[in-house]
Every structure is written in C-alpha cells, then in structure tokens.
Amino acid sequence: MKKQISYYSPKLLLLNSIMIIVFSLMMMNFNTMILIEWELFNMSMMKISFPIMVDYKGCLFSFIVLFISFNVMMFSINYMEMDKKNNLFTSIVLLFILSMNMLIFIPHMGFLLLGWDGLGIISFVLVIYYMNNKSLSAGFITAFTNRIGDILLLLSIGLTIYISNWIIINMWYMDIYEFKYQIMFILVASMTKSAQLPFSSWLPAAMAAPTPVSALVHSSTLVTAGVFLVLRFYLFLSKNNYFFLMMMLISILTLYMAGISASMEWDMKKIIALSTLSQLGLMMFMVSMMVPDIAYMHMVIHAMFKALLFICAGTLISNYIHSQDLRWMGNISLKLPISSVGMIVSIMAMCGMPFMSSFYTKEPMLEFSLFYINYMNLIILSYLSIGITSYYGMRFMMLLIWSMNLSTPFMNFIEKKHSVVSMSFMISVSIIIGMFLIWLILSKDNIVCLNIYMSFIPVVLMFIGLGFSFFMNYFNKKIIYSFQNFNNKMWFIYPLMSQLNLKLFMNHSKLYLENIDQAMLENYSGEGLYMKFKNLNSYYIYFNFSPMLMAMLMFFLMLIYLLIF
Incomplete structure (x- = not known):
C-alpha cells in the first residue's frame, strides 16, 4: 500500500493536469464559462445550492497546482524515502491538493470554506509533521493567523445572509453601500492567507514542514489562496474607492520588508520563504493598480519558478546532510549540475531578467506604476523593492554557485533519478510559460506606450541590484547588528505575533486555572461534592x-x- 500511494500518485496527478490544461485551452478558445449548480435545499426565500464554476483562469491555475504537485510528489519519492510515515505523508498532501482545487472551482462563499478551511487545517498538520518544539511553535503561529481569516470569512457570510445568495458571480453586481463590511472582511481574510503585513510572521515559520510541503505551500496552494480570493472577488471589491489605496500601501510595505529581511538571512529555506512573501506583496500591488490579469499571470509564473527553486533547494539540503546554512555551501555547479541550472533559471526569473518568464509581468507592472500611482514616494519605494529583489537573488546565487565550499570533503553528492526528472520538467516550463501566457491572456488594452528611456528603467534597476550584490558581498560584516537583528525578525512582527500573544493567552489560562478550575469548579463540581460527602x-x-x-x-x-x- 505504501508503494501504491507514493509511487502512483504522481502519475495520477500528471494525468489530471494534462486533461485539465486541454479543457482550459478549449475554454479560452471559445471564451466561455460553465456554471454547474446542484440544488440542495429550497424553502420559501431560502435557497442553498452547490455550484461549480469552470472558466479558463480556474482551469489554468488548477493545471499549475496539479503539475507542480506531480513534480513535488516525484521529488518526495527520493526526499522522503527513509521516512517511516511516507504513506501518511502522501495521503495528507493529496488532501491538501484537493482542498486547493475546491477553493478554485467553488464560487459559493459558504462551500468555499471547505477548501479555505481545509487548507488551513491540513497546513497545520503538515507543519507539525516532524513533531518537535520548533515545528509545534510554527504550527501554532500558522493555525492562529489562518484562523483569523477563517473568522472574518464566516462574518462576511453571516452579514450576507439576508440576500439568501452567496454565489460570487451574483455579488459582482451588487450595491457597494450594503456590503462595505463584507469588502473589509474579505480583504483582511485574503491578507492573512497571503501573509501581508501585519500577518507575515507565519510564512517563514512554516518552513518547519518537510521541503516537499514547503514547495507546495509557498508556490501554488496556501499562500496564493488569498491572492486568488481577491481575484475572484475583484469586481465586487473594486467598487470600494479605499480598497486600492489600502492594498497598495500594505503590499508595498510587505514587498519592501520581505526584501530587506531576505537580504540579511543565511538560512536557505527562510530566504526562499521571504522571497515568496516579497512576490505575494508584488501580486497584491498589481491588483491595487487595477491590472488583475497581470497579477494572475504573475501568480501562475511565480508558482512555477518558486516550486523549481524549492525542489533544487531540497536536493541541496538532502546532499548537505539536511543543513540549510548557506555559509557551508558553495561551488555546487560541478557537483550538482541540474540543481545549479534550476537555481539559476528560477533566480533569474525571480529577478526579472529580460525574456525570462516574470519579465513579462514585472516590466509592465513598473510601467503601469508610473501612470496609476499619484504618490512619488510610493513609486520610489516600489522601484527600490524590485531592486532589492535582484540584490538578494544574486546574493543567494553567489553563495551557492561561486563561493567556496566549506563543508567536509568526504560528502557524496548525487542527484537521484526522480529529482532530476522533476527538475527537468520544471526548468522547461518555467522558461516558456511567460511568453505563453502573454500571448493568451494579456489583451491589447493593457499595453502602455512609453518613451525609450522609461522602458529601460526596469532593466537598469535589475542590473543595479545585481551590481549592489557584488559590492555588499565584501561589506556585509560591517552592517550594524541592531539593524540586522531588526530585519531578521521581520521588523519584530514575529515576536509580536507569536510570543506576545502566547504570553497573553498563557496568563489568562493561568488565572482561569487558579481561580476557577482549581478553586470553584474543583470544590463545588460533581467530583468536589462527592469528595466532601465521602469525607x-x-x-x-x-x-x-x-x-x-x-x-x-x-x-x-x-x-x-x-x-x-
């Protein structure tokens, strides 16, 4: 049974992904959307139905989820081969994939919680998979933060009960003045899932999960659920004038904070997690500039190259005896050639190298920012954040490929068969998917005409970040410790959202235990009275x-x- 689940689940995922991409291209060709609705309950004015919405964006993103899951499960065959609970691990990951697909295809706010809450609960189970103090602490932060979003989504459902209809398509055309609280709750719920400020602390903490889980969580499933929810509700949320300004401020601050924090880190998985946080801020920034198609494209492209980056990182971790410290690694191009190529492709895509996949979304985003942002300081901060992305990406690549290897010389470096197959698939798709999407999705209305000098700003900004990474490589030790500590702790968001809240709850629990549970309830409950009569x-x-x-x-x-x- 163990071999059946772990060895045959990748084949099933690949078959489903091929079927759904064909269906997505058909939907895109005919420009249609299918809504299938099953009526479950109908009494007087109350009607409850179970709908499934099939459109080309949902099908395309479902293909990305299934294709990445196929490659991750292929990689996990080698990565988790020594794990005694491999059968259980594979089953939980398949449930996680099912929850994400339910979130994609169900346009009903009530039934949407099946996928939304399923992602939160199963992610908690996967984060605490290794059963140690660090994993339990990370699981608590993940569950606590995601539970805030669940509560807000439930409140928005409760506030919408008087219209007796929770289908998202019907909400696109409703009056904004009746739903101002629902807009606020949905926005904050999406912020908790996509780890925007001030809910960013759980995303790096979720690195305590196994690397295959991190590849899924930080590419196409949990973290993109919030962005996907905003894109689904975009026509409804965009009616509020303050929605765009609020999202723009939060997303730029998240983008800047994540970039600065990643520039100070030495933990490989944490740097990749912070880069994910930075890209999520960039997606929300694109939505705030009223270009949801470009945000959707970047979400799809980011899922591909970030999953590739995690699979390459997992190969390095398994070869370096599960060490994640970049200072011990180096010169991997001779020892792990396929992983090195995957690292270079994914980092160049993340930095926005010309004609790599994310260049086709970052370049128009920076051009649109000159037209849609009226505040010069926000434009400067957004451009600076993109430059910081190039800086920490190049720093990451320098430490892995061009620096000296400080590990023991008696280590045996090997790239196993399933890992090589997985990385080869991901490298190929990560290179071509940007041009593929810009042909299919981006319309002529989204083209911006700029002069030749303004068009070169994104490219120049990226090369400035690359040059700065070479410069800072020699002066890193002179950085003030307090500034480095401030950024390593993500502007102290991590202690504020974890230890402070935990201490508050523990103090309240202690008061309850001493004054009620061990006092009144202990003495005057059934057992207490029984002991008194017995005496x-x-x-x-x-x-x-x-x-x-x-x-x-x-x-x-x-x-x-x-x-x-």
Whole structure:
C-alpha cells in the first residue's frame, strides 16, 4: 500500500493536469464559462445550492497546482524515502491538493470554506509533521493567523445572509453601500492567507514542514489562496474607492520588508520563504493598480519558478546532510549540475531578467506604476523593492554557485533519478510559460506606450541590484547588528505575533486555572461534592465504630453540663 500511494500518485496527478490544461485551452478558445449548480435545499426565500464554476483562469491555475504537485510528489519519492510515515505523508498532501482545487472551482462563499478551511487545517498538520518544539511553535503561529481569516470569512457570510445568495458571480453586481463590511472582511481574510503585513510572521515559520510541503505551500496552494480570493472577488471589491489605496500601501510595505529581511538571512529555506512573501506583496500591488490579469499571470509564473527553486533547494539540503546554512555551501555547479541550472533559471526569473518568464509581468507592472500611482514616494519605494529583489537573488546565487565550499570533503553528492526528472520538467516550463501566457491572456488594452528611456528603467534597476550584490558581498560584516537583528525578525512582527500573544493567552489560562478550575469548579463540581460527602461519611463511620471515643465525648459533654448548670 505504501508503494501504491507514493509511487502512483504522481502519475495520477500528471494525468489530471494534462486533461485539465486541454479543457482550459478549449475554454479560452471559445471564451466561455460553465456554471454547474446542484440544488440542495429550497424553502420559501431560502435557497442553498452547490455550484461549480469552470472558466479558463480556474482551469489554468488548477493545471499549475496539479503539475507542480506531480513534480513535488516525484521529488518526495527520493526526499522522503527513509521516512517511516511516507504513506501518511502522501495521503495528507493529496488532501491538501484537493482542498486547493475546491477553493478554485467553488464560487459559493459558504462551500468555499471547505477548501479555505481545509487548507488551513491540513497546513497545520503538515507543519507539525516532524513533531518537535520548533515545528509545534510554527504550527501554532500558522493555525492562529489562518484562523483569523477563517473568522472574518464566516462574518462576511453571516452579514450576507439576508440576500439568501452567496454565489460570487451574483455579488459582482451588487450595491457597494450594503456590503462595505463584507469588502473589509474579505480583504483582511485574503491578507492573512497571503501573509501581508501585519500577518507575515507565519510564512517563514512554516518552513518547519518537510521541503516537499514547503514547495507546495509557498508556490501554488496556501499562500496564493488569498491572492486568488481577491481575484475572484475583484469586481465586487473594486467598487470600494479605499480598497486600492489600502492594498497598495500594505503590499508595498510587505514587498519592501520581505526584501530587506531576505537580504540579511543565511538560512536557505527562510530566504526562499521571504522571497515568496516579497512576490505575494508584488501580486497584491498589481491588483491595487487595477491590472488583475497581470497579477494572475504573475501568480501562475511565480508558482512555477518558486516550486523549481524549492525542489533544487531540497536536493541541496538532502546532499548537505539536511543543513540549510548557506555559509557551508558553495561551488555546487560541478557537483550538482541540474540543481545549479534550476537555481539559476528560477533566480533569474525571480529577478526579472529580460525574456525570462516574470519579465513579462514585472516590466509592465513598473510601467503601469508610473501612470496609476499619484504618490512619488510610493513609486520610489516600489522601484527600490524590485531592486532589492535582484540584490538578494544574486546574493543567494553567489553563495551557492561561486563561493567556496566549506563543508567536509568526504560528502557524496548525487542527484537521484526522480529529482532530476522533476527538475527537468520544471526548468522547461518555467522558461516558456511567460511568453505563453502573454500571448493568451494579456489583451491589447493593457499595453502602455512609453518613451525609450522609461522602458529601460526596469532593466537598469535589475542590473543595479545585481551590481549592489557584488559590492555588499565584501561589506556585509560591517552592517550594524541592531539593524540586522531588526530585519531578521521581520521588523519584530514575529515576536509580536507569536510570543506576545502566547504570553497573553498563557496568563489568562493561568488565572482561569487558579481561580476557577482549581478553586470553584474543583470544590463545588460533581467530583468536589462527592469528595466532601465521602469525607463526611468517613467521619461518621470513624465515630460510629469508636465506642471508647464516643464514651469519652459523652463524659466531657456531661462534665461541661454539670459545671455550667
């Protein structure tokens, strides 16, 4: 059974991904959308139905989820081969993939929670998979933050109950003044899932999960659920004038904070996690500039190259005896050639190298920012954040490929068969998917006409970041420690969202335990009263079966009576 689940699940995922990409291209060709609805309950004005919405964007993103899952499961055959619970691990990951597909295809706010809450619960189970203190702490932060989003989504469902219709398509055309609180709740719920400020602390902490899980969580499933929710509700949310300004401020700050924090890190998986946080901020920034198609394209492209980056990182971790410290690694191009090529392709795509996949989304995004942003300081901050992305990406690549290897010389470096197949698939798709999407999705209305000098700004900015990475490589030790500590802790968001909240809950729990549970409830509950009656009964039995004691007691009572009267 173990071999059946772990060895045949990649084949099933690949078959489903091929079927759904064919269906997506058909939907795109005919420009249609299919809504399938099953009526579950109908009484008076209350109607509850289970809908499934099939459109080309949902099918294309489902293909990305399934294709990445196929490659991740192929990689996990080698990575998790020594794990005794491999059967359980594979089953949980398949449930995780199912939850994401439910979120994609169900356009009903009530049933949407099946996928939304399923992602949160299963991610908690996967984060605590290794069962140690670090994993449990990371799992608590992940569950606590995602539970905030679940509560807000439930509140928005409750506030919409009087219209007796929770289908997203119907909400696109509703009056904005009746749904201002729903807009706020949906926006904040998406921020918790996509780790925008101030809910960013859980995303690097989720690195405690196994690397195949990290590849799924940080590429196409959990972190993109919030962005996908905003894109689904875009026509509804965009009616609020403050929606774009609020999202723009939060996304730029998230983008800048994640970039600065990644520039100070030495943990390989944490750098990749912070780069994911940076790209999520970039996606939200694109949505705030009213270009949801470009945001969707970047979400798809980012999922591909980030999954490739995690698979390459997992190969390095397994070869370096599960060490994640970049200072011990180096010169991997001779020892792990396929992983080196995957690293270079994914990092160049992340930096926006011309004619790599993300160049086709970052370049128009920076051009659109000159037209749609009226605040010069926000434009400068957004351009600076893109430059920082190039800096930490190049720093990451320098430490892995061009620096000296400081590990023991007796290590055996090997790229196993399933890992090589997985990386080869991902490298090929990561290179071509950008041009493929810009042909299919981007319309002529999204083209911006700029002069030749302004068009070169994104490219120049990227090369400035690359040059700065070479410069800072020699002056890194002179950085002020307090500034480095401030950025390593993500502007102190991590302690504020974890230890402070935990201490607050622990103090309240202690007061409850001492004053109620161990005081009133312990003494006056069923067990407490039982013990009191039991003690009284024991006293009665003791006195009843002690004639000498009873005689002495009667003698003293009679003596007291004679003395008094």
